[in-house]
Amino acid sequence: MKLNNTFKSAGLTGSLALGGILSAVAPAAMADQEYLLTVTRPNQLHVVDMSTNTIARTCDIPGPFGTGSIALSPDNTHAYVLSNGTKDVYGFDIRNCEITFKAEQSSRTEQVITMQSITVSADGTELYTVQNPITKLRDRYEVKQPRLAVFNIADGMNAKAVRTYPVDRRITKIATTAQNEVILGGGDLKAINPRTGEIRMVSKLASWERGPLWLPPDAFAMHSQGEQANEYIMPYSTAKFTDESMDMETAEWWWGMSRVDLATGQAERMEIFPFEFVIFNFITDPRDSNILYGSFNTLSKHDISQKKTLLVHEMEHSYYDLNISGDGKTLYVGGTSSDISVHDSDTLEKIGSIQLTGDMSTSDLRVATIKD
Amino acid sequence: MKHLKSMNKKAQLINKAVSSEEVEDVVAMQVVVGCTATTDPGWELDPFGGLGSLCQPMESDLYGCADACWWPAQVPDTMHTYQEWGEGVAKADKDWRKLDGIFEDAE
Numbered sequence: 001m002k003l004n005n006t007f008k009s010a011g012l013t014g015s016l017a018l019g020g021i022l023s024a025v026a027p028a029a030m031a032d033q034e035y036l037l038t039v040t041r042p043n044q045l046h047v048v049d050m051s052t053n054t055i056a057r058t059c060d061i062p063g064p065f066g067t068g069s070i071a072l073s074p075d076n077t078h079a080y081v082l083s084n085g086t087k088d089v090y091g092f093d094i095r096n097c098e099i100t101f102k103a104e105q106s107s108r109t110e111q112v113i114t115m116q117s118i119t120v121s122a123d124g125t126e127l128y129t130v131q132n133p134i135t136k137l138r139d140r141y142e143v144k145q146p147r148l149a150v151f152n153i154a155d156g157m158n159a160k161a162v163r164t165y166p167v168d169r170r171i172t173k174i175a176t177t178a179q180n181e182v183i184l185g186g187g188d189l190k191a192i193n194p195r196t197g198e199i200r201m202v203s204k205l206a207s208w209e210r211g212p213l214w215l216p217p218d219a220f221a222m223h224s225q226g227e228q229a230n231e232y233i234m235p236y237s238t239a240k241f242t243d244e245s246m247d248m249e250t251a252e253w254w255w256g257m258s259r260v261d262l263a264t265g266q267a268e269r270m271e272i273f274p275f276e277f278v279i280f281n282f283i284t285d286p287r288d289s290n291i292l293y294g295s296f297n298t299l300s301k302h303d304i305s306q307k308k309t310l311l312v313h314e315m316e317h318s319y320y321d322l323n324i325s326g327d328g329k330t331l332y333v334g335g336t337s338s339d340i341s342v343h344d345s346d347t348l349e350k351i352g353s354i355q356l357t358g359d360m361s362t363s364d365l366r367v368a369t370i371k372d
Numbered sequence: 373m374k375h376l377k378s379m380n381k382k383a384q385l386i387n388k389a390v391s392s393e394e395v396e397d398v399v400a401m402q403v404v405v406g407c408t409a410t411t412d413p414g415w416e417l418d419p420f421g422g423l424g425s426l427c428q429p430m431e432s433d434l435y436g437c438a439d440a441c442w443w444p445a446q447v448p449d450t451m452h453t454y455q456e457w458g459e460g461v462a463k464a465d466k467d468w469r470k471l472d473g474i475f476e477d478a479e
Binding site: 357 | 382418419424425427428429431432433435436438439440450451452455456458459461462463464465
């Protein structure tokens with residue numbers, strides 16, 4: 001990693017030492033303030049003040065690292081984080097690092113893994129995870145049906161699932177709509193009613209029926225973070241063949257997405273621009289739903305109304321994910337290593353860097369907006 | 373099998389499965405990125421058959437491949453089996469020399 005731009009602005013730098021000092025003395029979060037949340041190795045939740053791009057506080061998460069998936073309470077004051085190899089969930093008051101919730105999902109005989117799948121109900125009273133259980137028998141493991149698990153957040157430090165409902169395999173990111181359906185990002189995009197277990201199809205992907213000229217989509221959501229536009233994005237790549245010979249050399253390759261409006265639960269699926277380079281994660285500009293940004297080895301800007309790429313900025317190293325300020329002006333690009341790269345959304349030029357105490361690895365990059 | 377006698381419970385189960393031709397359904401592993409479930413190419417070659425779209429540098433991607441058990445053949449599985457592999461190395465790009473291989477025989 002090159003560090004020549006890392007310390008461009010001292011005001012944008014949150015070092016290990018600074019983070020440690022601030023975590024001890026930082027005042028309670030101020031009103032109407034945006035905070036960037038991420039998790040780093042070995043296992044710390046960082047709360048970054050987005051008005052100064054410095055670490056406001058650092059919370060130690062019990063147990064080994066757990067992929068860093070984060071879900072926020074509706075008022076954004078609490079963050080729920082996967083830990084211990086994604087087996088456990090801890091809840092934090094991000095204003096003071098107090099641990100308010102704990103759920104150990106595994107038992108002596110059953111191991112439960114949650115692959116990124118964590119969200120909170122629209123009213124903030126329930127936490128949802130998708131559990132992938134195996135029974136540990138004396139001579140073998142037995143793979144069991146994945147399930148949506150419902151926890152009462154008020155149960156606090158010894159929470160157990162109060163309801164479970166069977167769901168598909170292969171589910172990663174989930175999100176809650178205003179109608180309190182849980183969007184399940186798997187082979188297809190589905191939604192489950194966490195009161196009844198009823199499941200509906202939201203957007204067909206693996207089972208789409210577009211005929212032989214379209215390659216089945218390669219869809220995957222590891223980092224979907226649409227809190228600023230109140231949406232959930234399942235990106236995919238596909239190819240349109242020129243004829244039924246399905247010649248990949250002459251096919252048109254496309255990025256596409258199924259995008260769910262979390263206010264209504266309605267989805268749109270579309271090809272968005274040509275597949276010319278790899279992108280790990282997309283977010284929408286909160287000011288214009290036609291403008292998307294993507295991150296990986298490049299930071300890119302796209303206008304999906306024109307199905308074209310507007311800007312591409314080469315990054316210093318790979319970054320898995322990104323997020324955006326509420327005013328849409330500033331991009332935060334993170335994941336992988338220990339620095340969050342800060343960029344102007346108009347030009348994509350780098351304007352700062354936030355240094356963290358460890359690698360973000362697969363962690364989320366969430367924005368919590370704490371209002372009055 | 374007719375010349376062999378099942379002496380314990382497991383052997384009886386095997387005998388039963390073979391004799392009745394009842395074999396359990398093959399079930400996909402529970403997670404798409406969970407250890408042996410993945411068939412995702414990408415560590416050695418990118419989707420275009422080149423190297424430009426691989427994670428760069430490799431150290432940026434080390435924990436991302438280990439923590440989600442994405443490529444357990446290439447890096448240790450820190451989700452299940454080797455949770456301590458990265459202990460003391462919070463930043464892989466700084467301290468990658470301290471990340472050792474896995475030697476089963478030495479344990």
